Each structure stands twice: as C-alpha cells, then as structure tokens.
Amino acid sequence: MDVLWLVLLSCLPSCFCDMLCPKRCTCQNLLPSYTVLCAKTGLLFVPPNIDRQTAELRLMDNFITTLRHRDFANMTSLIHLTLSRNTISQIRPYTFADLQDLHALHLDANRLTVLDDSHFQGLVNLRHLILANNQLHSISEGAFQVGAPQQGASGRKYDLGLVSQLLAFPSPHLLDMTSNKLKKIPPDPLFLRIPVYAKMKGSPLTALVLSFGGNPLHCNCELVWLRRLTREDDLETCASPRDLAGKYFWTIREEEFVCEPPMITRHTSKMFVMEGQEVSLRCKSIGDPEPSTHWVSPDGKLIGNTSRTVCYENGSLDILKFLLFPVPKDSGKFTCIASNAAGEATAPVELVVNASPHFGPKLEPDPGPSDIPTSIKSNVSGGQPRADPQRVSVSDLTSSSAVIRWPPQNHIPGVRMYQIQYNSSTDDILTYRMIPANHKYFLLSDLAAARDYELCVLAVYDDGVTTLTGTKMVGCISFTTDSEYGRCHSIRDQFLGGTMIIIIGGIIVASVLVFIFILLMKYKLHSNHYKQKAAARHANVCSQTNGSGGGGASGVLALPPSAVGAGGPNSSPGGPQSCNF
Numbered sequence: 001m002d003v004l005w006l007v008l009l010s011c012l013p014s015c016f017c018d019m020l021c022p023k024r025c026t027c028q029n030l031l032p033s034y035t036v037l038c039a040k041t042g043l044l045f046v047p048p049n050i051d052r053q054t055a056e057l058r059l060m061d062n063f064i065t066t067l068r069h070r071d072f073a074n075m076t077s078l079i080h081l082t083l084s085r086n087t088i089s090q091i092r093p094y095t096f097a098d099l100q101d102l103h104a105l106h107l108d109a110n111r112l113t114v115l116d117d118s119h120f121q122g123l124v125n126l127r128h129l130i131l132a133n134n135q136l137h138s139i140s141e142g143a144f145q146v147g148a149p150q151q152g153a154s155g156r157k158y159d160l161g162l163v164s165q166l167l168a169f170p171s172p173h174l175l176d177m178t179s180n181k182l183k184k185i186p187p188d189p190l191f192l193r194i195p196v197y198a199k200m201k202g203s204p205l206t207a208l209v210l211s212f213g214g215n216p217l218h219c220n221c222e223l224v225w226l227r228r229l230t231r232e233d234d235l236e237t238c239a240s241p242r243d244l245a246g247k248y249f250w251t252i253r254e255e256e257f258v259c260e261p262p263m264i265t266r267h268t269s270k271m272f273v274m275e276g277q278e279v280s281l282r283c284k285s286i287g288d289p290e291p292s293t294h295w296v297s298p299d300g301k302l303i304g305n306t307s308r309t310v311c312y313e314n315g316s317l318d319i320l321k322f323l324l325f326p327v328p329k330d331s332g333k334f335t336c337i338a339s340n341a342a343g344e345a346t347a348p349v350e351l352v353v354n355a356s357p358h359f360g361p362k363l364e365p366d367p368g369p370s371d372i373p374t375s376i377k378s379n380v381s382g383g384q385p386r387a388d389p390q391r392v393s394v395s396d397l398t399s400s401s402a403v404i405r406w407p408p409q410n411h412i413p414g415v416r417m418y419q420i421q422y423n424s425s426t427d428d429i430l431t432y433r434m435i436p437a438n439h440k441y442f443l444l445s446d447l448a449a450a451r452d453y454e455l456c457v458l459a460v461y462d463d464g465v466t467t468l469t470g471t472k473m474v475g476c477i478s479f480t481t482d483s484e485y486g487r488c489h490s491i492r493d494q495f496l497g498g499t500m501i502i503i504i505g506g507i508i509v510a511s512v513l514v515f516i517f518i519l520l521m522k523y524k525l526h527s528n529h530y531k532q533k534a535a536a537r538h539a540n541v542c543s544q545t546n547g548s549g550g551g552g553a554s555g556v557l558a559l560p561p562s563a564v565g566a567g568g569p570n571s572s573p574g575g576p577q578s579c580n581f
Helices: 002-017 164-168 189-193 221-227 493-541 561-565
Strands: 026-030 033-037 056-058 080-082 104-106 128-130 173-176 208-211 238-240 260-267 270-274 279-281 283-288 292-296 309-311 317-319 332-340 343-354 393-395 402-405 415-424 431-436 441-444 452-462 469-480 556-558 578-580
Touching: 260 332, 270 279, 279 343, 283 292, 283 332, 283 343, 292 309, 343 469, 393 469, 402 452, 415 441, 415 469, 431 441
Parallel strands: 033 056, 056 080, 080 104, 104 128, 128 173, 173 208, 260 343, 270 343
Antiparallel strands: 026 033, 260 283, 279 317, 292 332, 309 317, 332 343, 393 402, 402 441, 415 431, 415 452, 452 469, 556 578
C-alpha cells in the first residue's frame, strides 16, 4: 500500500508539468490553482492553447483587439481575468458565458465604446468589474443584468434575471467606470437593491462600490435616480447643461435635474411628387435629452427601414420608390413624432403623389426604350411631325429646338400647370418640363439633331371630388429634329476680343519703336551739324600757308595784327607771325 502511494505522489508533478503553457508565457502550478502570466509579450490575440483548468489568467500590456467566446470556452475554473492595457475595442456576444466562477474582470485602459446586454452574460459570480479609462459613451440598460446559461455552447439560452447572487458574497462589490465618455448612466435595478458607496474602505460587505468620476455627465432628469442613491460624497462633477457645468454632482439639488420636452423646429409641410419618383421628408426637433424621431404612415402604422423607406437619426425619412398602383397608398398625411424622457411632439407632413399618365387598355405598350406608349408614335418622314392640329403641334423645328403649342384647356377646371414629358427613341431618360397654366406654348432648346422624339402634354389640376391633384392628357406628338450640317461658324466673342487686344498692342509697340527711331535720327543729324560748324571755325582761324616768302609747313595759324605790332625782341618785322600745329 505504501508503495502505491509513493507511485501516485511521484506521478503528480509530472501530471502538472504536462499542463499546457503558451509560448512566451509564464505558468505557475500553485496547488490547487494554475496561473498563466502573459504580460508584455506582444500578443495580438488570446493564445488558443491556454489550459482550460487555469484559475488566474493575466494578459495585460499586450495588443489584443477582439475578445471571442472561443478564447475562454470551457474555462470553468477561471477566477481572475486581467486584460488591462490592451487595445480591446470589440467584445463578441457571450464571450464570458462559460466563466461562471469568475470573480474579477479587469478591462481597464482599453478602447471599449459600447456595452450591450450580451457582453457580460454568464458572469453570475462576478464581484469586481473594472472598466476605467476606456472610451465608453453608451451602456444599455441590461448590460449588468447577467444570468447563467441554460444550454450548451450551441444554441445557448440565458436567464436574463437580476444579479441576486451579489448579495451572497462576504465582500463589497466594485464597479469602476471612471474616466470614460459617459454622459448618462442607465438606471439598472441592481443599483436600487443594494447600498451604493464611493470607496471600498469602510463599505458594508453587501454594498456596491460605484465609481464613475471623470465622465462628462449630462445632469438632467435621466440622472435623478443616481442622485437619489444613498452613498458617500465624492468628487463627480457635471459637464452640462451650462447652468450646472463644473458643479459637484452630489451637491446639486434634485429639482435641478430637469429635462426639456421636445419641440419640432422645422419640418416639411407639404410635398408634391410625381409617381415613381423618390422623396425625402424632413423633421428637425430639439430638446433635452436629444429627442428620437419616428414616422407614422397615413394608415397609422409605424414606419421602419424597409426596401422602400429609410429612417435616419436626424429625423429624415426617404421614400425610395412610390407604388404605381394605387396612388393613394403613398398619398396622405405622414406624422413626425419626436420623443424624449420629458414628453413628445408631433407634426403632420402632407404628401401628394401626382399620377403619371396611364393610357387605355387598347393602347399597346412600347417594347422599345421609350416609356411613352407606342400609340403616340407615328411614321415620320423628312422630319415633319404628324399630329392632330386641334391638340398638340410643333413649329419652328430645327436641329436643336422646337416650339410646342397646345390649345387652352378651358373645359378643365382649376388647371394649376402643364407638364411636358418627352424622350428620344435612342434614350431611356424621360425628361419633364413644368409650364405655368397661363402659357400655351413652350420652346424646347435642348434637343439633339436627327433624333426621333415622342412628346406628351398633360394638364395638372385640382380634383374637386377627391381633393387630390389630378392629371389629364392634352395630347401627344412625334417629330424628328433636323440634321445638323457643317457650316462656317463666326468667330466667337472671346477669340475676337483676344485678337483685338493683340492688334492694339502691336500698334502701340510699333508706334513706340518709330518714335524712338525718329529721336535717334534727329540726334544723329544734330551731331553732324555741330561737327561742321566747329570745322568752319578752325578754317577761319588757321590758314593752309605761311605766306609768299617761305615754304613753311602747312597749318600755319595767322595771328591778328595787334599781336604782330606788339612783337617781342625775337619778332621779325619782315613777315607775318604764324603758329604751327
């Protein structure tokens, strides 16, 4: 027997050594628990080979972004899970469903933005939930209503009852949501069942320590429930509204937490639209808290997002395509409803759908691209239209324009306008033109050359019987535009203007050059004239000979008689005095 015990004891260490340990992690076998430490190892996801019998798992200071159910599946012995200081931004539904014995969950210093009802399902024994230093801005009202799973991993169902087990633990429970972006905290029933305190020290064993400081709280009537809780004073402050900004949350009187009922400031009053077109109805509202907008159809049904309708958060409603038959299904008064915690406001929006022309059953539909019935088409030749002269006619037909004329419709009471619709035989696009009721013709100037066109004129009028807007066919016609021949085009104004500028500039430059040339010529003539006058002066003073008595050098300067008579001792009385150059 002793030998058997020795064999069993010798096998125990080897059994524990065989437990899985992820690469780059540290594993500790501290009987009876098993601890896995994977801090600061550069993990991008939870290691898949973590032993399922792990009691403490620390994965802080890594780069994990997403938590999935398979990461912690069947880890029923896990008691402490630390995921602090990662980059977790997404928690898949029922990720912690198998962690029924988990006591502490640390998710602080991550990038969580939203908490919904499925994130913490299954954590029935959770005592500490640390969510500080995230980016939370929305928490659903059932986020902390956890329950135990009733089935296995496939098709699991959960009991969404309250956390009644919290009261059974012999220590305070901590919910830390400090330093997030929360403007409001939903009124969870858990907060109303047990005392709520601000600090762990001195708190009763059955209390809940709730920390939510460092959030931009919007102190209105939605936080009255929190103000009514019995707890120690703490340093939580309000960020809005303006009157309460910067004040300590617990010093504000309860009657100051007020809301403003919604008020619709702008909305579409009445909208006219043709059958088959899209329309967008607008409804803008204000209030505190911000109202949510809903739409009710004319038959009293709440409108949601479907293949034909799209509701937006800003209050807009887009109806993508109107039903062709019957028209009254989309016509009528829609109701915009804006609601918040303080009340609701409504505004009617009337939508009138004008029916497109529908021809009798004897008229066969056109199989071609044109959506105007083939009965209005005619075999045309030479571009000349064929039509009843008493109805619709075409005149002044060119390659790009035509004048459409129709007779007055005095027999139709309350004509509001005329509608011209046309398209080309080679184009699927139907073009509409709305004409005032006092006009009897219209110039179409956007036509293409050498094209067959089908055109109809309709009268839009107020139906006194149904109080709706009706349409009646005035007439239809087919015509062909002229061919566009090549011709000399006149110089366009912009090119003509540029040419004139160049010509004028050239003339100015040529004039300046001529003026400069004239100045240079005048300067040259004056210079030659001054040189000739200087030469003449020298010729009058200096002679080319020294007189008859001697053959002296040329260029002899003859002195005046006064200079000769006053000669010095070296002067010669017999001949003239001269100077040589």
